[in-house]
Amino acid sequence: MTPAAAPATDPLAPRLRWFGWGPPTPPGAPEMDLPPEADPLLHELGAADVHQHPVALEDVRLAPSTLDTAPFAAVVGEDAVRTDRLTRVAHAAGRSYLDLVRLRAGDASGAPDAVVHPGSPEQVAELLALCDRLDVAVVPFGGGTSVVGGVNPQRGGHRAAVTLDLGRLDRLVSVDRVSLTATAQAGMTGPALESALAEHGLTLGHHPQSFEFSTVGGWAATRSAGQASTGYGAIAELVAGLRCATPAGEIVCRPLPATAAGPDLRQLVIGSEGALGVITEVTLRVRPAPAVRRYEAWTFPSFAAGAEALRTLAQAAAAPDVARLSDEEEVRMNRLVAAHAAAAPEGQVAAIFGWEGDAEDVERRAARSARVARAHGGRTDPGDGGEQWRAGRYAAPYLRDVLLNRGVLAETLETAGEWSRLGELRTAVTGALQATLGARGTPPLVLCHISHLYADGASLYFTVLAAQQLGAEAEQWHAAKAAATEAMLAHGGTVSHHHAVGRDHAPWLADEIGAAGLDALRAAKGRLDPHGIMNPGVLGL
Amino acid sequence: MTPAAAPATDPLAPRLRWFGWGPPTPPGAPEMDLPPEADPLLHELGAADVHQHPVALEDVRLAPSTLDTAPFAAVVGEDAVRTDRLTRVAHAAGRSYLDLVRLRAGDASGAPDAVVHPGSPEQVAELLALCDRLDVAVVPFGGGTSVVGGVNPQRGGHRAAVTLDLGRLDRLVSVDRVSLTATAQAGMTGPALESALAEHGLTLGHHPQSFEFSTVGGWAATRSAGQASTGYGAIAELVAGLRCATPAGEIVCRPLPATAAGPDLRQLVIGSEGALGVITEVTLRVRPAPAVRRYEAWTFPSFAAGAEALRTLAQAAAAPDVARLSDEEEVRMNRLVAAHAAAAPEGQVAAIFGWEGDAEDVERRAARSARVARAHGGRTDPGDGGEQWRAGRYAAPYLRDVLLNRGVLAETLETAGEWSRLGELRTAVTGALQATLGARGTPPLVLCHISHLYADGASLYFTVLAAQQLGAEAEQWHAAKAAATEAMLAHGGTVSHHHAVGRDHAPWLADEIGAAGLDALRAAKGRLDPHGIMNPGVLGL
Known part of the structure; x- marks a missing residue:
């Protein structure tokens, strides 16, 4: 029924390589390596001597699929139901650090029994009804870029699990130029959406780091925020309407x-992560595409001074559309590997400010931001650091694959x-991560x-780098993650x-939203998904 | 247990007079009358000859309260449980047109069996547990200004109904000047909140027409928007956190x-209207109190031209904080009664623009708004119409009482x-209202x-004025309301x-949010309020 290996021109082929970030690479293609400038970093972490690589696809451990795919093929067509090794492995997990560790080690034990590619919202509804009847768990899948286990199939006691890959729902349904809204199918990726909007002179301006692969539906389902959310708003503010298929009917x-x-x-x-249903269409608040994009690098005397500048900017409604401030350790790391724009002179921290709009608007707003920033000790960096940051804004996850080759927890x-x-x-x-990983003999770098x-x-966005405890990667990271999450909750933060x-x-989640809140969500799920087939385990529902 | 009539100094006395708007008036106090300038309006409506008045409080029909108040007094104290005639009648209904028609005619048949005044969030929780145990319906009550029946007690099959008047929860709990947030108890009215914030140099800027009487908790429970929401945001955006007591525990x-x-x-x-629980505390996003408030009257050549100007302003992020545009009929009406600032020369429509902030900020933003408005034919009106509007911004509901005296549906x-x-x-x-009321022989004025x-x-905000069908006021208005609401849903609008x-x-609500959506809300209610005691009938849950 399914081809042994999906050819590159197959529109349903996986869009990410099965063991890491980026588009699939031909077998045997040379892997990018860390630049020699990174050697001091590897030494500092105590991870200089490792060279490891993912197992071959054929060696990945994969349970046989026992699902009868015929009823699914009857809904979407035979070619749109896949059970081949590559497809199943590529849908076995998201792209968290531990997902990659497991996949690279050849563990795809959680892979779905089949991957189904619906071609319309109506087919999604039919598939949910089918799965509900057949007692099959359903995992909605957009770009597969989740870093929190959002697409890792769990059976949840059901007899099988299928992943609904929404990649065929890739159409811009309509554009309302007067109201500045556009309705997009859930499977449109960032580039597909922006290029379709560009034909109308419009943009959404939603650019998460996963932009190249993640999708409209995934953004809404995970309550995503783009790198320019300070200016454009997070997805929760950008959604004017939506359609969501549930086992109990459609929410419109x-x-x-x-x-x-x-x-x-x-x-x-928004934020229901497939636990209530499958988002099939989203009406988005869009804007005229900016004529001008201006990105600048700034420096501040300290993280505290920079943060105070950002607070003042935000509270004066004078913030740039993109505003990022690196702490001392992130700046030191950037300086060390020299691969990143947001470096700064010794004793200073670095910021990136970006404004987008028409020329006059950008000029006016940039001048306002600059006035506030200067009053807090901010200085523009004369180089092209801002543009460098913009050019490299999606690069970090690629780098992680390379760090994994070198035994680095990232x-x-x-x-x-x-x-x-x-x-x-x-x-x-930061302290919780340092203490936990330090106690395991792998003192980390924690950048923020x-x-x-x-x-x-x-x-606050943290990057953690440490030497992997080879063979105990999961225990190592789970300990660090738990300590960090508990620190967030204890100090006024949210878990995400x-x-x-x-x-x-x-x-x-119960600590985050309380028992009564969690109960209310469980009740809503119980009504919309009475047999609990929707993405079991997600949200703990 | 309760005083026969609450003296004026009683802190638990009703804050609105029982039959209409505004603070309670001494018995026999002269009622404001329509100015003679309104005579042409009354003639146009065919309502010139009516002079009617509310019945006396003693003549209001009120079922005896059969509730044993002792368990409630054990929680809140004897004085905080009221069953006297004035208190029960004053809590029998909100302030919709038909509420007033019924109350003035002496119908308080829906009045609660008792009005209980909790003094703390903890007492609210205790009272919910008590009502759950005793099978008593609970109506949360803030300012009592609902115009959609939100506080009109329904027993919903339970043996009695009590109204929880939250007026004693009137404390500003804390202020975070760094984060610009303030936590207020739910029963704080607009003036109480703003005056407490003013001591910290802060403002919320939330000014619904009901501002003088409505409360923080009521705003959140009803998803309120203030007159300056274009600039300050609606309540859904202003709430950073909240506490809500439910029969199943507290949502924090x-x-x-x-x-x-x-x-x-x-x-x-937010928007749960007491059907899930009682909001007891709200953390609000506040701002520095503006140094300058600038309100101007503008004219536009037509409603369509003005609307296009407003659209351009909103889409260019150049909108004033307050932006109101009256249509031709509203302008004609304003001209007729000469009681309102937003008049305009013959053939023009009128707008009010307001900006608030520091002097430089107001100057800059007003100049931007003006540029856009002028490009759409907008002209500033040289008079003090803007300030007149601001001075009279809460006046309309007072006028309605007077119109009712003259037999006008308003x-x-x-x-x-x-x-x-x-x-x-x-x-x-507009067409639906004109057709329905016209067909009943009471052609209306419909202002927008x-x-x-x-x-x-x-x-879009509509005001309807017509001659009352005396004795058939409910049928008359229900027909008009149904037609208007169906027109909203059929033409891309929301019911509120x-x-x-x-x-x-x-x-x-099912037409608005669909059967699956309504089901999800019902399920959440079922979990948080398993016996259905919370504000039965509201939201149709």
Whole structure:
């Protein structure tokens, strides 16, 4: 029924290589390596001597699929139901550090029994009804870029699991130039969406680091925030309407600028991570494509001074559209590997500011931002650091694959908190990571930046680098992750600013939203998904 | 147990007079009358000869209270449980047109069996547990200004109903000047909140027409929008965190600038109208109190031209904080009664623009707005119409009492829709009201204005004036309301932009959010309020 290996021209072929980031590479293609400038980093981490590589696809451990695919083929067509090794392995996990560790070691034991590619919202609804009848768990799959276990199939007691890959739902359904809204099918990737909008002179401006692969539906399902969310808004603000297929019927939130008709159902579906249903269409608030994009590098005398500048900018409604501030350790790391723009002179920290719009608008807003930033000791960096940052804004996950080859644990975590507790929050999370990994004999580098501003607070994004405990990678990272997450909760933070909950954060959701809140979500799920087939384990529901 | 009549100094005395708007008036105090300038209006409506007045309080029909109040007094103290006639009648209904018609006619048949005044969030929780055990329905009550039946007690099959008047929860709990947030108890009224914030140099900037009486908790529970929401944001954007007591336990949403930890529970509680629980505390995003408030009257050559100007302003992020545009009929009416600032020369429509902030900020933003407005034919009106509007911004509900004395049906409705359908939406709603009331021999005046701007659309606020069908007021208005609401739904509108659902819009909630959406809300309610005691009938849950 399925081809033994999907040819490159197969429109249903996996879009990410099965063991890491980026598009599939031909077998045997040379792997990028770390630049020699990174040697001091490897030495500092104590990970200089490792050279390891993923197992071959044929050696990946994969349970046989026992699912009868005929009923699925009857809905979507034979070619749109895949059970071949590559497809199943490529849908076995998301792209967290431990996902990659497991995949590279040849563990795809959680792979779905089949991957089904619906071609329309109606087919999605039919498939949910079918799975409900056949007692099959359903994992909605957009770009597969989850870093919190959001697409890792769990059977949840059901007899099989299928992944619904929404890649065929790749159409811009309609554009309303007057209202500045556009309706997109859920499977459109960032580049597909932006290029379709560009034909109308429009943009969404939503650029998460996963932009190249992640999808409209995935953004909404995970409550995503793009790198320019300070200016363009996070996805929760950009969604005017949506359609979500559930086993109990479709939820349709008509596009509306605002409504007081009860609780906001949009905000129940946004962030529901496939646990209630499958988002099939999203009406997005778009904007005229900017004529000018201006990105600058800035320096500040300290992280505290820079943070105070960002707070003032956000509270004065004078913030750039992109505003990122690296802490001392992130700046030191950038300086060390010299691969990143956000470096800064010794004793200074670095920031990236970006403004997008028409020329006059950018000029005016940049001047306002600059006035505030200078009052807090900010200085523009004369180089082209801003443009360098923009050019490399999606690069980090590629680098992680290479670090894994060299035995380096490389993972990120993020939180958000009120300005009054942000310093405390950063110290606590950094300290928890250092203490936990230090106690295991793998003292880490913990880098941090602020990258999303609000009047009342900001996000904190942490990058952790340490020598892998080979053979005990999971225990090592689980200990660090638990300590960091508990530090977030104890110091006014949330367990996630934009990575979502997935399965990895689910144990902490009750601490985050309380027992009554979790109960309310469970009840809603119980009604919309009475047999619990939707993405079992996600959100802990 | 309760005083026969609450003296004026009683802190638990009703804050609105029992039959209408405004603070209680001494018995026999002269009632304001319509100015003689309104005579042509009364003639046009065919309502010139009516002079009617509310019945006396003693003559109001009120079922005896059969509730044993002792268990309630054990929680809150004897003085905080009221069963006297005035208190029960004053809590029998909100302030919709038909509420007033019924109350003035002496019908308080729906009055609660008792009004209980909790003094703390903990007492609220205890009272919910008590009511759950005793099978007593609970109606949360803030200012009592609902115009959609949100506080009109329904027993819903339970043996009695008590109203929880939250007026004693009137404390500003804390202020975070760094994060610009403030935590307020739910019963704080607009003036109480703003005066407490002013001591810290802060403002919320949330000014619904009910501002003088409505409360923080009521705003959140009804998904309210203030007159300056274009600049300050609607309440759904201003809430950073909240506490909500439910029969199944407390929902606590910690104040956070943003989170991706699953569906947004804040947005499930906001707009829940007491059907899930009682909001007891809200953490609000506040701002420095503006040094300058600048309000101007503008004219535009037509409503369509003005609407196009507002759309351009909103989409260019150049909108004033307050932006209101009256249609031709509203302008004609304003001209007729000469009681309102937003008049305009013959053949023009009128707008009010307001900016608030520091002097430089107001200057800069007003100049930007003016440039856009002028490009669409807008002209500043040299008079002090802007300030007149601001001075009279809470006046309309007082006028309604006087119109009722003269036999005039006076009610408002509001909706919101995308810009591309806003013209069609206004025509449809206006037409539905004219056709329905015209067919009953009471052709109405239907006035409309835009008063809340978004990039993708705006609100439409309708005022309906017609001769009352004396003795058939309910049938008359129900027919008009149904026709208008169906027109909203058929032409891309929502059943409410900021008045909420209450009991009056509940029949249309399934059309608004769909069967699956309504089911999800019902399930959440079933879990948080398993015996259905919370505000039965509201939202149709």
